[in-house]
Amino acid sequence: MEHLCTEHIDVGSLWQRSHHPEAGGLVLFSGEVRDNHQGKAVSHLYYEAAESMANNMIAALLEEATQRWGLHVAIAVHRLGKVAVMETAVVVITGAAHRKEAYAANQYIIDRIKHDVPIWKCEYFAGGGRIWGGHCSCKEERVDESVIF
Amino acid sequence: MIKLEFYAALKDHFPAWMEVDDTLKDVRALRKYLVDRDMSASVLLAQCRFAVDDTFVDEGHALRAGDTVLVIPPSSGG
Numbered sequence: 534m535e536h537l538c539t540e541h542i543d544v545g546s547l548w549q550r551s552h553h554p555e556a557g558g559l560v561l562f563s564g565e566v567r568d569n570h571q572g573k574a575v576s577h578l579y580y581e582a583a584e585s586m587a588n589n590m591i592a593a594l595l596e597e598a599t600q601r602w603g604l605h606v607a608i609a610v611h612r613l614g615k616v617a618v619m620e621t622a623v624v625v626i627t628g629a630a631h632r633k634e635a636y637a638a639n640q641y642i643i644d645r646i647k648h649d650v651p652i653w654k655c656e657y658f659a660g661g662g663r664i665w666g667g668h669c670s671c672k673e674e675r676v677d678e679s680v681i682f
Numbered sequence: 683m684i685k686l687e688f689y690a691a692l693k694d695h696f697p698a699w700m701e702v703d704d705t706l707k708d709v710r711a712l713r714k715y716l717v718d719r720d721m722s723a724s725v726l727l728a729q730c731r732f733a734v735d736d737t738f739v740d741e742g743h744a745l746r747a748g749d750t751v752l753v754i755p756p757s758s759g760g
Contacts, residue, residue, distance in 0.1 A: 583733070585736055622759075623759065
């Protein structure tokens with residue numbers, strides 16, 4: 534699938550193919566695996582996705598951002614499976630005539646990928662144990678009380 | 683029958699997929715069915731979204747025989 538991969542993401546290669554004659558501003562975001570979470574040492578992450586849906590949603594998201602910010606470059610790839618510390622889990626590259634649009638579009642795309650696209654991380658700790666979720670620091674997950682039984 | 687697919691933390695409570703009776707009329711009924719099946723998953727299920735044909739659907743969405751329903755916990759990509 535174009536926007537999901539199970540192998541190492543070659544960020545350099547993606548960057549090399551991102552240049553565009555009408556893009557005066559290019560922004561690259563690389564989401565990388567940290568070695569800790571809330572004070573606990575993390576050995577690695579594991580990602581899974583509802584693959585078809587996630588791939589289609591990322592494609593639609595890139596198209597939406599392209600239209601909204603007039604992008605010349607819009608690339609997003611998310612890794613699945615086991616990802617080691619310091620490896621790239623997700624990369625987003627945006628290119629527009631000017632930096633303002635490239636930055637705004639890039640942040641929009643990564644925020645939507647983190648909050649809306651059906652992809653999940655599982656953190657494995659160096660001392661043993663694992664936890665699903667590791668929700669984004671910019672958003673508190675809330676329980677919909679209307680559906681609690 | 684209706685096929686259900688579970689992801690991430692939900693797989694600590696349910697198999698990766700299972701089939702259920704197609705008498706469950708809508709997503710609301712399906713959510714309740716799942717809570718009744720495993721009360722320990724109730725908080726997580728309350729946060730889940732559901733998708734049919736790779737599209738998010740709301741609580742009132744009618745379910746039909748042959749549907750594949752994805753049960754989707756809060757996203758945590760990136």
